[in-house]
Amino acid sequence: MDVVSPELNSHLPDEIMDIEAIEDVPHSQSEPSDDISVPMETDTPVAAENLSLCSSSSTEFTQNLTTSTTTDSTFNSLTGTSVSTSGLQKLTAPFTISPANHQIILNKLASSQATEAAKSAGIQPQVIKQEGQKLLVTTIGKSGQPIVLQLPQTASKPGISQMPGDAKSQTPQFKVVTISGRSELKPVVGSAGNQVATLQAQQLKTVQISKKTPTSSAAPIKFIITKTVNSKGLSPQTSVSPVIAGRVLTQNSPVMPPRTITLSEPHNTSIQSIPGKKIAISPLKTPSKVTVVSVASPTSNSSQKSVALPVNVALSQQILTVQQPASVSPVKVATGQTTAQNIKPVQSVSVGGVSGSQFKTIIPLASQPNVQQIQVPGSRFHYVRLVTATTASSTVQPSGASTSSIQTAKPVVVGAGTVRMSVPIVPAQTIKQVAPKPLTPATVVTTTQTQQRLIMPATPLPQIQPNFTNLPPGTVLAPAPGGGNMGYAVVPAQYVTQIQQPPFVTLASSSSFPPSAGVQSQSRLPLNGMTAAETTPRPRKPCNCTKSQCLKLYCDCFANGEFCNNCNCNNCFNNLEHETERLKAIKTCLDRNPEAFKPKIGKGKEGESDRRHSKGCNCKRSGCLKNYCECYEAKIMCSSICKCIGCKNFEESPERKTLMHLADAAEVRVQQQTAAKTKLSSQISDLLTRTTPVLTSGAGRLPYTFVTKEVLEATCECLLEQAKKAEQTHQPQAEAERLILEEFGHCLMRIISSAGKAKADCASINC
DNA sequence: GAGTTTGAAACT
DNA sequence: CAGTTTCAAACTC
Structure with missing residues (x-):
């Protein structure tokens, strides 16, 4: 999935440039196996991966990010400036790219979080100059919604190392960061003139992150790309896939306050490449960062080439954070629409879909820090959470430019505060699409917090395809075009709503749901290899934990990366109110077992198509024919890795067959009964309707x-x-x-x- | 619904 | 790594 906050889109600098060394990331290591541990919100050193934002399917969705040439000398980094998304939003912001984290940071004021981070990482931050270069970021999701950051098309880029052969062409140069492995993306090129052109594959360049000068950015907004999803076999050094659907941000207003976008390399020294389907995202530490996380595209041995971009997956990192001062936010986004005028601070969110503009949503910022949880079906941590943060205020930087920008026809003030998006990462499973349930009408999301935090499911996003189009105004969750995955998950603010497993997305307003009583629904992660029918979302039972505080794997909710909701647990800490404890618990679990949150049921050995338990069971008394047995519970047979005693859960087992027959018979009986009841009921109803039309239509039934x-x-x-x-x-x-x-x-x-x-x-x- | 059984998770 | 304890779900009555 492509997670890009609307704001982010709007703020994207035109010039994101020379991201040197993205390919070069030394740390990245590709993992052979499909399944690798999935970093959650923790800082699991998932580390370096190829950062490919591209999701699978081709997307026509594009946003133009035209960069103006405005550069901020103060920032050694590339300077990006006004950015308009889909022509609706304008944003001017200098950006810097720091190699440290492979993060793109839009930072208005501040300097240096990225820089410092880079320093801390032992990497000397380098300013990237980007003129004439463009950064293409492809997004997650099947449809894959690439994001294209367009640099000024000016040819010369001092201080930038270019790939051989890049320099020659006068065609716009693009830097492509691909998070997912699909190759189906359509190239899109944003021209400086707000025009979107198709990006030719040849034009694509590998994104490099320069390690030169640290970029100090005053801008509070940072756009950080920390996650990468590698498709299987994708090596970091792989080049950009020729075809990429791009999302182009066009720069409209030169007047916009400067923003900094920084791509930094991961701080972590130990970097693991994440095989495609999996994205590890760690919670954000700093509120003022925006992290773009793409969901890995489904399996793919796809030929798509993506630039290897090591990503910092520190536990504390937050995935998506857009920070802006609430009241004084210097950055304002002007939308192309003229209808709306002065608006209280709002967040615009463009949903990736057909056209960014169509889905763009302006979200009024609410003031309350309420949080609600969203849980996305099909993902392990399927929740999208927006949490208000407190730190953003310090970064407020008044700018005249921003003021002017407000005057624009349809100014959209990017969230007052920081938006954080945390995406627990889970290995992408077999793709199952879950039809999202339309949001309840009552769901209203309004926020005005200074800082917002969004936690998105990172995992099998491809599996999730919520119907975000039904989201109420102010909420943006856009499925990628072409049946893609969630394109964006930008939810205003303080709300964290869990989407119920059966394709339901519920966003409740804070008023409706007190923070303490956040509405949470639970969903179950589809098992690997399961068919769509098998993975049909089903409501999970509420837990009954009494002693574990729901922070141990004993708790199914916790084990599934879900918040407890409507559970019967006591002293539950598995909620937003105890985020700290929860994150700590997650970390603890991951420390103990990096694969603790991975689905236990996955593919068998190479060539095996059957699902099997990843660790095998250890049953001794149940004969593996009761639900005590995890294999049996998952409706799979025990395998050679099981250590069970007296196992009867194997193919030829008569007991098992008998059990299956009984189960089938019972199921058939139930179905028949149900059908009979339904039919009878229908017949009775029909009979009554036909025989007593007059009476029933009137005030009563026939006596x-x-x-x-x-x-x-x-x-x-x-x-x-x-x-x-x-x-x-x-x-x-x-x-x-x-x-x-x-x-x-x-x-x-x-x-x-x-x-x-x-x-x-x-x-x-x-x- | 209470009590028992079971096996994974956690702990030592 | 093995043995033990803890825990919550599954199961039985």
Whole structure:
């Protein structure tokens, strides 16, 4: 999935440039296996991966980010400036790219978080100059919504190392960062003139992050790309895939306050390459960062080439953070639309979809720090959370430019505060699409916090395809075009709502749901290899934990990366109110077992198509034919890795077959009963409808008391009379039956008529 | 619904 | 790594 906050889009600098060394990231290591530990919100050293934002399917969705040439000398980094998303938003912001984290940081004021980070990482930050270069970031999701950061097309880029062969072309140069492995993306090129052009594959360049000068950015907004998803076999050094759908941000207003976008290399020395489907994202430490996390595209051995971009997956990092001063936010986004005018601070969110503009949503910022949880179906941590942060205020930097920008026809103030997006990472599983449930009408999200935090499911996003289009105004969750995955998950603010597993996305306003009572729904992560039917979302049972505080794997909710909701647990800490403890617990679990949050049921060995338990069971008494057994529970048979005793859960097991037959029979019986009930009910309803149309349409039903004993007797006499008559006339049996039935029909009609008449009379009398 | 059984998770 | 304890779900009555 592509997670880009609307604000982020708007703020994207035109010039993101020379991101040197992205390819070069020394740390990155590709993992052979598909399944690798999935970093969650923790700082698991997932580290370096290729950062490919591209999601699988081709997307036509593009946002233009046209960069103006504005550069901030103060920042050694590339300077990006005004950025408009889909032409709706304008943003001017200098950006810097720091190699430290492979992060793109839009930073207005501040300097140096990225820089410092880079320093801390032992890397000397380097300012990237980007003129004439463009950064193309492809996004997650099947459809893959690439984000293109367009640099000024000016050819010369001092101080930038270019790939061989890059320099020659005058065509715009693009730096592509791909998070996912799909290659189906369509190249899109944003031209400086706000025009979107198709990006030719040849034009794509590998994104490099220069390690030169640290970029000090005053801008509070940082756009950090920390996660990468590698498709299987994707090596960091792989080049950009030729075809990439791009999202181009066009720069509209030169007046916009400067923002800094920094791509920094991961601080972590130990970097692991994440095989495609998996993205590790760690929680943000600093509020003022925006992290873009893409969900790994489904499996892919895809030929798509992506630039290897090591990503810092520090535990404390937050995935997506857009920080802006609430009240004084210097950065304002002007949308192309003219309808709206002064608006209280809002967040605009563009949903990646067909066209960014169409889905763009402006979200009023609310002031309350309420948080609600969103849980996305199909993902381990399927929650999108927006949490208000407190630190953003310090970064406020008044700028005249921003003020002017407000004057724009449809100014959109990017969130007052920081938006953090945390994406727990789980290995992408088999792709199952879950139809999202439309948001409840009551869901309203408004926030005005200085800082917002968004936690997005990072994992099998491809599996998730919530219907975000139904989101209420102010909420943006855009599925990628082409049936893609969630394109964006930008939710205003303080709300964290969990999307119910069955494709439901619920966003509740803070007013409706007090923070303490955040609405949470639970979903279950589809098992690997399971068919769509098997993975059909089903509501998970509420837990009953009493001693674990729901912060241990004993708790199914916690183990599934979900918040407890409507559970029966006591002293539950598995909620936003205890975020710190929860994160700590997650870290602890991961420390103990890096794969603790991975699905236990995955593919078997190479070549094996059957699912199997990753660790195998250890059953001793159940014969692996009860739900105590995790294999049996998952409806899979035990495998060679199981250490069970007296296992009867194997293919040829008679007990198992018997059990299966019994289960099947029971299921069939239930289905039949259900069907019978349904049919009967339908028939009764239909009968009543047809036979008593007048009565039912009126104030009441036909008084069945009319079918009295006398009436029945009279009817029977009539029928007998018909029978006698037929007999006397020597009618054939068939004819006799016909006459009898005909008479029965007449009787019924008379009864009904009489009843209706009586009812009408009664009604008239009562009146 | 209470009590028992079970096996994973956690702990030593 | 093995043994033990803890825990919550599954199961039985």
